[in-house]
Amino acid sequence: MSTPFRILPRVTDRNRHFWTGGRDGELRFLRCRRCGTWVHPPAPVCPACLGDDLDVVAASGRARVATYTVNHQAWMPGPELPYVVAIVELPEQHGLRLITNLVEVDPAEVRIGMEVEVVFEAHPDDEVWIPLFRPVRGNGR
Amino acid sequence: MTPEEAVLVGERRAVISGVGQSDVGRRLFRDPLALTAQACLAAIADAGLRPADIDGLATFPGGMDTPPGFSGVGITDVQDMLRLQLSWYTGGLEMPSQLGAVVAACLAVSAGLARHVLCFRTVHEGSAQAGGGRASVTPGGGGGSFRATGFMEWTLPFAAPSAAIWVAMFARAHFDRYGTTREQLAQIALNARRNAARNPKAVYRDPMTLEDYLSVRMISEPLCLYDCDVPCDGSTAIVVSAAETAPDLRRPPLRVEAAGTAIRGRPSWDQFDDLTTMACRDAGAHLWTRTSLRPADVDVAELYDGFSFITMAWLEALGFCGPGESGSFVEGGARIALDGELPLNTNGGQLSGGRLHGFGLLHEACVQLWGEAGERQVPGRPEVAVAAAGGGPLAGALLLTR
Ligand SMILES: [Zn+2]
Numbered sequence: 001m002s003t004p005f006r007i008l009p010r011v012t013d014r015n016r017h018f019w020t021g022g023r024d025g026e027l028r029f030l031r032c033r034r035c036g037t038w039v040h041p042p043a044p045v046c047p048a049c050l051g052d053d054l055d056v057v058a059a060s061g062r063a064r065v066a067t068y069t070v071n072h073q074a075w076m077p078g079p080e081l082p083y084v085v086a087i088v089e090l091p092e093q094h095g096l097r098l099i100t101n102l103v104e105v106d107p108a109e110v111r112i113g114m115e116v117e118v119v120f121e122a123h124p125d126d127e128v129w130i131p132l133f134r135p136v137r138g139n140g141r
Numbered sequence: 142m143t144p145e146e147a148v149l150v151g152e153r154r155a156v157i158s159g160v161g162q163s164d165v166g167r168r169l170f171r172d173p174l175a176l177t178a179q180a181c182l183a184a185i186a187d188a189g190l191r192p193a194d195i196d197g198l199a200t201f202p203g204g205m206d207t208p209p210g211f212s213g214v215g216i217t218d219v220q221d222m223l224r225l226q227l228s229w230y231t232g233g234l235e236m237p238s239q240l241g242a243v244v245a246a247c248l249a250v251s252a253g254l255a256r257h258v259l260c261f262r263t264v265h266e267g268s269a270q271a272g273g274g275r276a277s278v279t280p281g282g283g284g285g286s287f288r289a290t291g292f293m294e295w296t297l298p299f300a301a302p303s304a305a306i307w308v309a310m311f312a313r314a315h316f317d318r319y320g321t322t323r324e325q326l327a328q329i330a331l332n333a334r335r336n337a338a339r340n341p342k343a344v345y346r347d348p349m350t351l352e353d354y355l356s357v358r359m360i361s362e363p364l365c366l367y368d369c370d371v372p373c374d375g376s377t378a379i380v381v382s383a384a385e386t387a388p389d390l391r392r393p394p395l396r397v398e399a400a401g402t403a404i405r406g407r408p409s410w411d412q413f414d415d416l417t418t419m420a421c422r423d424a425g426a427h428l429w430t431r432t433s434l435r436p437a438d439v440d441v442a443e444l445y446d447g448f449s450f451i452t453m454a455w456l457e458a459l460g461f462c463g464p465g466e467s468g469s470f471v472e473g474g475a476r477i478a479l480d481g482e483l484p485l486n487t488n489g490g491q492l493s494g495g496r497l498h499g500f501g502l503l504h505e506a507c508v509q510l511w512g513e514a515g516e517r518q519v520p521g522r523p524e525v526a527v528a529a530a531g532g533g534p535l536a537g538a539l540l541l542t543r
Pocket of ligand 1 (some may be wrong): 032033034035036037045047048049050051
């Protein structure tokens, strides 16, 4: 399967952990060593305790759909229509969220509150792994 | 609020002395600086002033080439074109909405840095996007070496370049939590179209029915085409003057009663704490801390409608109804009609009037208070108007009285 067209992020020292974690199958964030606060988007200071000792840690990769839209408009070449854009919230911390695409799901089946898990789309030539989310299947998976 | 406390509301030393607007159209293919000249000279004359009287200049977002048509005109263009001698000026993006430029002008005259500040906003998105559609505004849409940065880092890689997508997610959360329906949301678009029919400058004036709304194509669910404003070409100018200059002006100016400029939540679409409201929640609440007037005193409301749902968010943010109640508030449309309890977006807003990006709404608030709105004039000589602009992390509002 060919890698679909995507506009990729500019990878910097500040965000590299996030965009490359998928190489190891990990959804990585900054987390304060002192107070445990998860920090996203990445910033050099913990917003809770103002400490600057931030560690890169992997989240579980599980999330819940906080909200979503089924998009029908072609804003750019590439994505097959319609596609689902969602804001997902991670169980690790209230408000720890990101925008993503939901994949491996019928857009008509998406609901707020749906349990999802991360799956990465690799762009190895650009050193970027895009975190997408798909529904968590039953225990029998 | 006591009169003693009111002295601290610095924006009350400012008045709006004149407004002007260029021709407005879907695609005019005119020089945006020529449109700007038309609006600015009209506003200066409307105030009873001459260009030589203008000593301040303010704009949003300043001159910039991308996205196409978003702004082709900045401070230096207008200063040089009119050979203005300025004591103060500002132009930029990072302010409390498009109206932030007008708020800044109020503060400048209040502080004595200027006496008459010309504020302007020019768009030529209609012409600039001709042929390419709105997709032509997507940076990096052609691929190549472009890489997303800033807030776009968190949206573009997920094919979410448009505010339509971001607003749609807020609308979905509102629908889910409060039971809001498309039929309710439709009232914002239908009301705008009804009012646009009475505005000769409006871009779309043909009647629209609920059936038309429900059957038009989806953009980003639950937002359909008619939930999105229409890119256009046009320029709007507002003159903000120091209150003590009133005797020099052509007619009694409008008083700036209060501004609302707060943002307390995180400043992005995806990280804001409540996905059913926006920064307007904070700017709206802030506005009412600076006046003894109450929402029930407002006679006409011009609330940002870049997308219909943003107007719903502003209705709640400004306290016209409670959180989550905007759907039932606009149900049926009678309450927000020209002859209703709260006439809303009386010139057709941006949905049908054209995307003049906040300034068109402020212009309309002024015209209504001066009683100069012609066929669309709100009956009963309105005395208090609110103009609000911005969606997502952008929000600013002005309360005006005559
Ligand atoms: Zn900390």
